[in-house]
Amino acid sequence: MTDLQQAATSRLPGMARLRGLTAAVVASVALSGCGVVNHMIYKTTGDVMQGFSKNHTVPYLLESSDLAMGCSMSEATAPLLMSFGRVTSEPDQLAVMLYLSAGGCSEEHAREYELQGLAALRAMNADSAEDAMIRQKRAHATAAKRYFRGWQHHNTFYGEPGNGECPDFDDDLDEFIYLAGLLSGLQALNAEIQSTSAIGVPKNVGSMVARATSCLDNEKWWGAPMALRATVWAMIPGATPDGEDPFQRLEIADRQGEEAGVRISHVFHALSAQNKGDNERLRDVIRNHAESLDETPSNEQWRFVDAMATQMIVAISDRMWVESNGHRTPMGQLGTFWDDEGDAVETMDLDDLL
Template sequence: MAKVRLSIKGLLLASAALLFSGCTTVYKPLGWVISSYSKDEVVPYAMAHPDADVSVCGTGQGLTQLVGSFGRVVKDPNYTLFYTELLTGFCAENKAYEANLRYLRAEQQDQITIARDELMLAKRWHAIAAERRVRAVDFVTARYGDIGNETCPNLFKESDEITYMLGLVTALQAVRSDLLSGAQVGVNRDLAARTMRSSHCLDNEKWWGTPQAIRSTVWAFVPGTLPDNKDLWQNYQAADEIAKQHDALFPLVLHAIGADNQGKDAQVRKALKLAGDVQQRLNSDEHQFPAIYQLVNAISHDQLRQMSDAIWMEQKGHRSPPNSLDKFPDEAQRAPADIDGLL
């Protein structure tokens, strides 16, 4: 009996030591497990998930603080934190676009006070999106080095390549979000300019024309960066052709936001019409886009639909109808005339 009591006492002492040892014994192993699991399992699972809303405002906001807290006791949670902040940035941007749609509706109905309030709210959410995207860029540069370095980072795996590419686009989006916020955050446009050099570290054909679209978007965002021997819209068109071959919407988003920044409505519509063609293939079983990156196309579709919604809201007071990325209210398709009775 004494031996049993002694064993129980020893177990209690060991348990107490385990608890009071804190991060040395408990938190570090747990931190490594959570960080490794998030990197190896959560990120690939989210990337292959077709529901953007679940991943953007669910996974992003749900994991950011949990994974980030373990950065206090383990090294290099940067890979996962880049993705969580990337997703939270899209979540904030979605809220900004929703406020902007309400602003357009109120403006159309001459509800001036409501319109002004919604516009201020949209700018507030764009500022939050910019802040989150800057943090995401900080995490990706902590892992791969500064954007715009003279040498390319070591991208050993395909997962490193797409992460780096998404990091470059996030840098562009951080600049754009700040511009839409009224420069509340003060993101330097040089951040966008630096992505040009780094975009050459990625294979343009393999990644759906996105690196070429990145360069075009820098030219659209930053005055004085367009080379004399380049045509902005021809460069976008070349990227669009590759994107269409791969059934990828991502480069078309860059085309649309670059055109929007330039105030080129015809080019915005061109990108949306191409996206409508791609979306039709994505709805079939014939598309070429890899299933492991479904989330990239899902988020891209939502961004393009938001731009389509803005056109419809401004002209008709409601969002775009289903499956109408390539249709606009002032370009309504006429039904063929019934001439049977005339023959």
């Protein structure tokens, strides 16, 4: 072998190592490029999903009166839509709606467990009653966590409410989501109290919500901002300003909501009356809600909100009926009560069931 051949042969291992190193570098760059490309795809997808959800999904849902479908949608899609916050901007506005709706799902479960517990008490079944009450508190705890997350996302997007400054709203939906976030904060506090658990909801949420409602046009939003504010006044001792009557304000808000076909103020009024132990006022609110449903159809743009109000009024009525009669409000009899004189209450012949 010549000296030239020997030298070439001696360089082969080094050249092989160089080629291996080059291949590794190329592969690394290629894989890194795939990661960048994937990230760009995910980010674009996330931006599209967020934009589509706000511009189309949420308005479409608000025009629907199918609360069960809205509940299922929020619970099923929240993890998917919120996960896009890992690759693009956090969908804080969308989160307010998702967690408010998901919290409502848990609260509905809590109401069902409460009715089961009341029925068990009437049947003198202490064990079943206690079990239902435990499940009720657990459901309220879940609701409080969900509502509180919605409240936190609301504050991240709009800034801390009630600090004397109002956000610049882009459109009506932007304002509505702001209102929804305030409701989520108040619901978080209420659900935490009912759960008897420490979720971490600040105890000054009520006063923050009351101040922040001044950022919204009361007449435009069916009296709901004033109803929220008056509810805080009615429920927190010493919160009512001098010269104000929270229940008078709630009555005004009720009329605005009835005329607009969005009766969410009835819920605030009923809760305030319930908290005060004013049973006659509570009955009047339920009667007025039932009569208004017959007289004024739901606002087409906000059917979901009006349906949600009716669901909560029915839930309050159901609780009253179960406590007194052992069964829920009879079908078609919302606004009537078991002891009303002259009102025919639906009855059932139990002989056919035996």
